[in-house]
Amino acid sequence: MRSSSTGQPKHASNLPVSEAGLEHEFTAALAALAPRHPLAVAVSGGPDSTAALALATQYALDHQHPAPMALIVDHGLRAESAAEAAMAAEQARAAGLTAHVLFWEGTNPAANVQALARAARYRLIAEQMQTLGLRDLITGHTADDQVETFLLRLGRGSGLKGLAGIAPTGPFPLAGYTGLRVLRPLLGVRKAQLVQHCEALGLRTVNDPSNENTAFARVQAREIMSTLGTLGLTHGRLLATIGHLQRASAAIEAAVEQLLRQAVRFEPFGFAKISLSLVQTAPEEVALRVLANGLRAVSGEPYGAEFDDLGRLWHEVRASVAYPARTLSGCLVGRDNGLLWVAREPAAAASTSVDIQPGQSAVWDGRFVVALGASYEPGRYRVAADRRPIRRADLGAYPAIKGQLATLVPSGFPALWRGEQCLGPAALTPGQGLHARFLPLQEAGTAS
Incomplete structure (x- = not known):
């Protein structure tokens, strides 16, 4: 990893005064997440992350916390990316902030570009956070991102946990970075508000052309929102539905955590044993989440199996005492009498x-x-x-x-x-x- 650092580790005090309404909303949302200062802010140069940096800086100033640090990733996927990263870093430096530009090095992928770039971005940011001793990362995820995620997961047939959308806070989305958190205090804010906020503050922003590329599913989801609105499925109503689902999911998750402690044993050599007698008596949604947790832990992958695949495996393993080992999510799952075991698939580890x-x-x-x-x-x-x-x-x-x-x-x-x-x-x-x-x-x- 290469990085470049600009600015000095001093408190920013010369940003323009932000708009009161948005600032108050951001303050309430961030305070509810119990942030650990100083904060890192993932900055792409777009309006969402640029506004997040400005708001986090104002929050730190108002509450006498150390100033946040801007972490900017240059993926090198477009000819303009180096100049855009440099502009974002210079703008942060001009505001008195420390900025680090991180570089994704290696061969540009030919397929699955967005997913690979996302994983690289989070890895680079996590490594830099550990170097700097930072523990919490603010991202610019908005209400628009929340609704788009809901629609995409609905199209994939996701279960309740997936349809509950993006959580306001959670562990780092890559394995191996225990202690780091991601904070998303802008999930209740529309992107248009953040664009207006940047304009009011005179902040420069960039537009990634991939955000307009209809080859990407997220852009397609964005474009159908106007049609859904004619059916009453407005952003506001969809966000309200997501809120209901999040509360229901949180209640179920409490039962999942309790059952995980009772029924799942992770072994030092990297596999898991699950008590079928305990899990089978739980409600199916709880049982499926326990199994999904086991698969994620043993595979090392941040995301679990598709809901339909998980359901099929669960029904098969319950129906057959002589269940042959099956592969799912980079794992082999087998049954040994009253125990279900989950081990890493050899080809995946190799x-x-x-x-x-x-x-x-x-x-x-x-x-x-x-x-x-x-x-x-x-x-x-x-x-x-x-x-x-x-x-x-x-x-x-x-x-x-x-x-x-x-x-x-x-x-x-x-x-x-x-x-x-x-x-x-x-x-x-x-x-x-x-x-x-x-x-x-x-x-x-x-x-x-």
Whole structure:
């Protein structure tokens, strides 16, 4: 990752006074999220994020908090992107803020561009936040984004949790960044208001042409809103519906959290065991969410399986004691009498590799925090899956791995490599070599 920094870490005091109504709305929304200062603001140069930065700066000034920092990602996907990132950074610097421009390096993708760019953006921002000691990131998601997300998920047949839309706050959308949060205090604000706000403050903004490209589903959803309005499905009514769904989803989520603690056990070698007797007695919506949580944790993916696929798997596994292992969301799911087990799919883990040096730590496959002892012999190392059986000593100390899991777990467990030579699997306890800790256990504070 490359980055450039502009500005000084001082408090911004020379921004124009923001419009009172929007400022008050932003203040109430942000305060409700209990922000941890100083804040990071993801800035693209567009009106949404530019307004978010201005409002966050005014909030910090009014409440005597340290000024926020602007984090700007240059994806390098368009010829204009470098100039736009530089403009956004210069504008932040002129307001007395610190700005960091982060660069996505490598080959531009030919397909799935928006998803890959989004993942790269969040990764770059998370790494910079950790470097700067920042914990909360403000994004410029608006009421328009909320409604578009609802429509897209409705078209995919999402369940209640998906239709509840974008949450005002939540954990970072990439695995491995425990402790970082995303705050979205503008979800109740229309984009047009933010455009007007930037104009009133004399702030420069840029327009990404992809926002007008009808090849993207989100743009198509935006365009049908005028038609939906003739049926009474206005932004206001859709937002009210999303609010109702969010309250219902939150009530269900409380039951899910309780059942997760009772019925799911995450094992240090990177798999999960789920008690079918406990989960089967729960309401189906709760049971499906528990299963989805297990799949997300074991796969390392921030998003779960499609609702229909998840439902089919759940009905199949309940109906057959001799349920054969099935793949879903980068995992293999099988049944062992009264237990459902979830393990990483070997082919999915085999494609993941991360470079590491002695004394460094990294996240491998979105599932394990790995660390190489500082006293290890200097050299170029990488962490990748090891398809060899786990050492007999490890199995003796950890007898939970048996049957089909005994062949699956090693292929989804991190090992240390030097060139094409595998030096052996990671240890579960810190030492001189490679140490691995399964992220669900680390996030729960559970000892191995």
